[in-house]
Amino acid sequence: MGGRILRIELLRSVAPLAALLIAAAGLFVIYAGNLPEASWMDLVVRQRTLLVLILPLALGAGAWQGIRERRSKVEELFHTTPRPRWRRVLPTAGAMAIAAVATYLVTLAGATGHLQHANGYLPASAGPLIAIGALSMVAAVWVGLAVGALLPSPLTSPMVVVAGFVALTLVPNMIHPTGPGSPGSPGGYLFFPNLQVPDLNEGKVDTGAALHMLTGRANLAQALWLLALAVAGLALHAAARPATRLAALLPIALGAVVAVALLPANLAAAWVDNPHATELTCTTDQPRICIPRAQSHMLDKLRDPAGQALSILDSKLPSAPVAVTVQIDERADDTRPAADTLLLRLELNASDAALTRDRLLARMLEGGGVPLCLSLMGREPTSETTTRYMAARLAVVGWLLDREPPQRGGPEGALAIAALGALRALPADQQRARVTALRDAERGCLTGDRLDLLTGSGTNG
Amino acid sequence: MRALALYLRSRAVPATVAVVLGCAVALWALGRTVDHPLARALAAILITLAATTAISHGLAGPDHDLDTTAAIAWPPRRAAHIIVAGAAVLGLLAAAALAGEPMTSIGQLLRNVAGLTGLVAFGAVVLGAARAPLIPVLWTLLVLGSVPEPPARPTYKVIFTWMVQPTDNRTAMLAATAIAVSGILGYAMLGSRR
Numbered sequence: 001m002g003g004r005i006l007r008i009e010l011l012r013s014v015a016p017l018a019a020l021l022i023a024a025a026g027l028f029v030i031y032a033g034n035l036p037e038a039s040w041m042d043l044v045v046r047q048r049t050l051l052v053l054i055l056p057l058a059l060g061a062g063a064w065q066g067i068r069e070r071r072s073k074v075e076e077l078f079h080t081t082p083r084p085r086w087r088r089v090l091p092t093a094g095a096m097a098i099a100a101v102a103t104y105l106v107t108l109a110g111a112t113g114h115l116q117h118a119n120g121y122l123p124a125s126a127g128p129l130i131a132i133g134a135l136s137m138v139a140a141v142w143v144g145l146a147v148g149a150l151l152p153s154p155l156t157s158p159m160v161v162v163a164g165f166v167a168l169t170l171v172p173n174m175i176h177p178t179g180p181g182s183p184g185s186p187g188g189y190l191f192f193p194n195l196q197v198p199d200l201n202e203g204k205v206d207t208g209a210a211l212h213m214l215t216g217r218a219n220l221a222q223a224l225w226l227l228a229l230a231v232a233g234l235a236l237h238a239a240a241r242p243a244t245r246l247a248a249l250l251p252i253a254l255g256a257v258v259a260v261a262l263l264p265a266n267l268a269a270a271w272v273d274n275p276h277a278t279e280l281t282c283t284t285d286q287p288r289i290c291i292p293r294a295q296s297h298m299l300d301k302l303r304d305p306a307g308q309a310l311s312i313l314d315s316k317l318p319s320a321p322v323a324v325t326v327q328i329d330e331r332a333d334d335t336r337p338a339a340d341t342l343l344l345r346l347e348l349n350a351s352d353a354a355l356t357r358d359r360l361l362a363r364m365l366e367g368g369g370v371p372l373c374l375s376l377m378g379r380e381p382t383s384e385t386t387t388r389y390m391a392a393r394l395a396v397v398g399w400l401l402d403r404e405p406p407q408r409g410g411p412e413g414a415l416a417i418a419a420l421g422a423l424r425a426l427p428a429d430q431q432r433a434r435v436t437a438l439r440d441a442e443r444g445c446l447t448g449d450r451l452d453l454l455t456g457s458g459t460n461g
Numbered sequence: 462m463r464a465l466a467l468y469l470r471s472r473a474v475p476a477t478v479a480v481v482l483g484c485a486v487a488l489w490a491l492g493r494t495v496d497h498p499l500a501r502a503l504a505a506i507l508i509t510l511a512a513t514t515a516i517s518h519g520l521a522g523p524d525h526d527l528d529t530t531a532a533i534a535w536p537p538r539r540a541a542h543i544i545v546a547g548a549a550v551l552g553l554l555a556a557a558a559l560a561g562e563p564m565t566s567i568g569q570l571l572r573n574v575a576g577l578t579g580l581v582a583f584g585a586v587v588l589g590a591a592r593a594p595l596i597p598v599l600w601t602l603l604v605l606g607s608v609p610e611p612p613a614r615p616t617y618k619v620i621f622t623w624m625v626q627p628t629d630n631r632t633a634m635l636a637a638t639a640i641a642v643s644g645i646l647g648y649a650m651l652g653s654r655r
Contacts, residue, residue: 025599032608155477162598169507
């Protein structure tokens with residue numbers, strides 16, 4: 001019996017139409033954003049922040065459904081039936097909840113088209129974010145149902161949409177003068193189901209949300225708070241007497257108390273680094289490549305150039321590396337790789353243009369397979385020290401590949417060509433010794449001018 | 462006089478007036494509590510939206526068939542109804558928004574009330590009075606959700622985001638006028654869908 005009514009309500013209530021409209025609105029806004037999202041985590045967080053728009057609409061849909069009996073002028077008729085109110089409204093509420101969850105998931109599924117790498121790393125910590133987003137949709141439609149039933153006016157629905165939007169957009173600005181993005185904003189922002197993301201990369205290069213996660217405690221607090229709201233909304237909608245309605249508000253107070261106890265004092269404390277995202281995973285076949293999980297989608301593009309780079313190094317230099325390890329450029333430090341490892345720095349969201357075979361090969365061979373020493377870079381990127389340093393590293397690429405050094409449009413290009421010419425003028429065993437010396441200097445981040453090392457007046461010969 | 466009072470009552474005007482007054486009070490209260498200039502502009506747009514959609518309630522009588530049997534010319538009455546309603550909303554909101562430190566300019570308020578009233582009227586023609594708020598609410602929320610800053614070009618984007626454009630943007634003003642005129646004309650001619 002209940003199942004049949006639920007099926008009818010799924011078809012005949014406002015649920016399917018509202019789900020369609022809200023999902024379309026969400027997708028419109030996601031696709032209207034200029035750039036595709038860089039990672040799954042960015043997309044999941046984007047959808048949660050988008051709740052600012054979606055939740056008011058869900059609230060309005062609930063309210064619209066909540067005034068159905070008044071609109072159809074059957075209120076009095078239904079009051080005369082002996083069936084208790086809660087048994088009557090439960091299938092409707094169930095249908096609305098199913099539609100709400102479906103809306104959230106369909107929007108997410110549709111939004112994957114606006115994701116740069118759908119085969120990229122999907123962290124487990126995205127699961128709670130999605131589940132809580134869907135839960136907030138259920139809470140919104142049930143609270144909407146309750147408001148609609150309590151204030152059965154045709155104006156209720158548009159008014160709760162606007163009121164919801166005001167609450168989600170303007171109240172955060174009232175809590176803290178500069179909003180949630182500023183340091184020191186309170187953990188109370190987590191009461192808003194639309195995620196308020198603090199400045200995750202304070203003082204570091206921006207990597208979006210990909211390397212972060214919300215703590216379990218913060219997720220739990222949000223889940224309990226939204227569950228309390230949902231239960232209160234449903235109870236308020238199902239209650240027939242004023243006394244029960246009052247009692248139905250109890251979960252809100254309870255949820256608020258529990259959430260306050262669980263929430264951190266500071267919003268930034270709720271976001272932590274996701275160690276799983278930066279952990280290296282290694283291939284088992286040759287060439288052996290170790291890559292952080294967050295960049296694992298680049299693996300296919302790396303295989304060929306990695307194998308090539310390793311064999312070039314093996315044929316031209318002594319004690320060449322046998323494996324490639326990828327380091328996230330934004331998180332790079334001067335930790336030196338082991339002698340058997342070629343360390344490659346790649347931007348977290350490196351574009352496909354940067355991942356062509358030629359460019360990857362050149363990057364891997366730079367400095368003889370050792371990444372740039374950040375400590376040796378001059379303070380200004382255009383200083384002469386830096387230019388000479390870069391030129392020496394590029395000249396090595398040219399020497400290893402037996403062609404002109406790759407040009408990046410900087411002043412180091414011409415210098416690298418000249419250096420390569422000078423290097424090639426030397427006897428073959430000297431050339432090899434000098435490139436090895438440069439690589440060894442790079443492996444230790446030793447100070448000293450690398451261009452002199454490569455082409456200087458033979459003190460290293 | 463008695464006919465007018467009965468007409469107003471049948472069109473739920475007391476409830477609408479109460480809601481619009483509530484909106485004006487909310488706008489005034491937000492003006493006192495919100496400091497950030499962008500948030501103040503957002504508050505003005507949202508409250509304008511709420512107050513204008515409140516008009517929708519009175520765009521149809523309780524009995525559509527009864528209205529059609531009346532031997533009176535409805536188009537001028539419908540036009541008068543919606544124009545007076547829009548003007549009343551504009552007056553109340555202007556009083557609230559411009560008292561003290563202004564939240565928006567009178568030009569922007571006029572444009573948004575006119576355009577949104579046109580959308581509500583259009584919604585009543587297409588969807589019926591009860592569902593009429595759907596069009597202005599969805600449009601405005603989509604604009605607020607998808608554009609962090611009002612685009613200055615291309616033209617179709619300016620037209621799409623007419624309600625958030627600065628006061629001196631002629632394209633937005635023209636778009637709002639076109640929406641207002643066509644919506645009100647359409648409603649006056651055709652009335653609300655049953």
